[in-house]
Amino acid sequence: MRRDHPNRHHETLTRSALAVALVLGVACASRPPPDELVRAESEYEAAAADPEVSEHAPVALHEAEKTLEAAREAEDDGDRNEAKHLAYLATRRVEIAREVARRDAAQAAAQQLGRQQQVVAAEARAAELQRQLETLQARDTERGIVLSLRDVLFGVDEARLQPGVLPDLARLATFLREHPDRPVLIEGHTDSTGSSDYNLRLSEARAASVENVLIQNGVAPERISARGFGESQPIASNASAAGRQQNRRVEIVIAHAPQVGTR
Amino acid sequence: MPKRITIVALVAAGLLCGCRTPTGSTAAIAKADAALSQADLGAAATHAPLELRLAREKLARAEEELRDERYTEARRLAEQALVDVQLAEAKAQSAEARAAADDLRRGVQTIENEARDGAASGTHP
Numbered sequence: 001m002r003r004d005h006p007n008r009h010h011e012t013l014t015r016s017a018l019a020v021a022l023v024l025g026v027a028c029a030s031r032p033p034p035d036e037l038v039r040a041e042s043e044y045e046a047a048a049a050d051p052e053v054s055e056h057a058p059v060a061l062h063e064a065e066k067t068l069e070a071a072r073e074a075e076d077d078g079d080r081n082e083a084k085h086l087a088y089l090a091t092r093r094v095e096i097a098r099e100v101a102r103r104d105a106a107q108a109a110a111q112q113l114g115r116q117q118q119v120v121a122a123e124a125r126a127a128e129l130q131r132q133l134e135t136l137q138a139r140d141t142e143r144g145i146v147l148s149l150r151d152v153l154f155g156v157d158e159a160r161l162q163p164g165v166l167p168d169l170a171r172l173a174t175f176l177r178e179h180p181d182r183p184v185l186i187e188g189h190t191d192s193t194g195s196s197d198y199n200l201r202l203s204e205a206r207a208a209s210v211e212n213v214l215i216q217n218g219v220a221p222e223r224i225s226a227r228g229f230g231e232s233q234p235i236a237s238n239a240s241a242a243g244r245q246q247n248r249r250v251e252i253v254i255a256h257a258p259q260v261g262t263r
Numbered sequence: 264m265p266k267r268i269t270i271v272a273l274v275a276a277g278l279l280c281g282c283r284t285p286t287g288s289t290a291a292i293a294k295a296d297a298a299l300s301q302a303d304l305g306a307a308a309t310h311a312p313l314e315l316r317l318a319r320e321k322l323a324r325a326e327e328e329l330r331d332e333r334y335t336e337a338r339r340l341a342e343q344a345l346v347d348v349q350l351a352e353a354k355a356q357s358a359e360a361r362a363a364a365d366d367l368r369r370g371v372q373t374i375e376n377e378a379r380d381g382a383a384s385g386t387h388p
Contacts, residue, residue, distance in 0.1 A: 103353070110363050121374055
């Protein structure tokens with residue numbers, strides 16, 4: 001029967017073509033995506049391209065990407081309100097990823113700074129020790145570090161220390177507290193003027209007064225041993241005034257730390 | 264507390280008559296509400312008050328929508344409130360981490376300065 005109506009058949013074809021064209025046309029001219037989705041896309045792209053974010057917050061970034069994909073799907077399905085909603089969530093998740101990245105970067109920096117602080121503090125302590133030892137005229141010997149307090153630091157024929165030396169001894173005490181493993185020997189000496197008994201007692205009393213100052217400044221008493229040697233260990237000739245002055249002294253020996261394993 | 268009771272009641276109602284009340288919206292509201300109460304106690308309250316206020320407003324609107332049986336709107340608002348709270352917390356954590364790093368940086372600087380000053384006074388007594 002169709003042969004009898006060729007025109008009609010043609011008409012149907014034309015109509016179908018028109019319908020297809022219309023559908024395609026509608027599809028081609030479909031609405032542009034909402035601003036929210038466009039913004040979410042560009043925020044995400046920027047964050048993904050930021051090495052700090054991709055390195056420190058890959059999980060959070062992935063969350064944002066999944067939400068963004070869901071938003072695109074909703075838009076493709078024609079559910080514009082849901083697409084806008086999901087785009088909002090995606091944008092927020094990108095922001096979260098950025099904050100997570102900033103947090104992680106700050107934590108990494110803090111760790112690095114913590115290590116740096118330890119190094120700097122150790123260097124500062126070493127430099128400080130050096131200066132303290134310079135003011136106390138320290139010398140390095142095989143017994144350890146030896147500091148000499150000359151007798152001008154004591155009252156004449158007295159065991160009492162001059163007030164001016166107290167800050168130096170306080171700094172020495174600080175150093176000793178920071179190095180608790182090093183034993184401290186305090187040794188008093190005199191010149192040969194006067195009786196040897198008197199000299200022995202004076203040297204003991206001076207050693208003891210230095211010991212007291214260190215203990216008052218928080219050095220553990222059991223680390224310290226104080227002795228008087230009187231005139232028995234001169235370091236210069238007692239025949240000259242200069243030599244006698246050198247012999248009147250208190251020496252503080254900061255001994256080497258006992259070696260681990262030796263008995 | 265009455266707010267919490269309301270929400271519990273709403274969730275219960277949602278579960279009981281699932282046929283008429285999409286549980287998605289009540290669950291989303293409960294989740295956002297829990298996250299918000301948690302965040303109010305923490306550092307987010309000081310570091311990201313704006314995000315938290317936004318979240319609170321959205322949660323209140325979500326509850327209104329739920330009462331009006333506009334479940335989709337309720338769910339969306341609750342989901343947005345939750346992500347706002349999450350952003351507030353992320354901001355607070357990153358602010359605190361950066362503050363801690365800054366403190367350390369200042370500490371290192373101080374030690375370095377002191378060492379330099381000490382060395383200078385040591386060489387020139």
